[in-house]
Amino acid sequence: MTLHATLPETDAWELFWAIKQGKPVKVVDGRSPEAFAREHIPGALNLPLVASGADAATADAGCVVQTTSLSSLSPDVLYVCCDDGIDGDVAERTACRLQAAGLKVQILVGGIDWWRRDGYSTEGENAQTGTRVGCGCGRRG
Known part of the structure; x- marks a missing residue:
């Protein structure tokens, strides 16, 4: 399901x-x-979509991103939105909300599923070993 035609995409390799x-x-x-605690991309921030009940000004087809965390996000960072990779709906809704807040966004094609399939590590209760995501500083640790 495509919610917003202009959302740019990236893949696991580019993100890594x-x-x-x-x-x-x-x-x-x-x-x-709960899903995030089971498994997520290392260093990811969890901004879950929540069921309806939020005020109408922030509602998006019955779901919203928890707005309490949006104020702490920097406009200088690129936010790559992901989900489980089944249909991309959660990632798109998250990206639309962040984009509406003036932030730079991309969608991770295939979500955490393709991240894992491409051989990259995950964190959480069901963490998978794979190619470690480092800080980029050149040190091993």
Whole structure:
């Protein structure tokens, strides 16, 4: 489902290298706190979409991004929005909300599923080992 035709996309390899090179990029995972706790991309920020009940000014088809966290996000960072990779709906909704707040966004094609399939590590209760995402400083640790 495409919610916003102008949202740029990136893939796992491009995201991995941007993080490794220390570029100003942050992964934003729009899944539930429970799904995020099970497994997520290292260093990701969890801004879950929540069920309706928020005020109408911030509602987006019955879902919103928790706005309490938006004020702390920097306009100088590229926010790569992800979800489980099944249909991209959560990532798109998250990206639309961040973009509406004036932030730079991209969608991670395939979400955490393709991230994992491409061999990159995850964190959480069901963490997967793979290619480690480092800080980009050249040190091993």
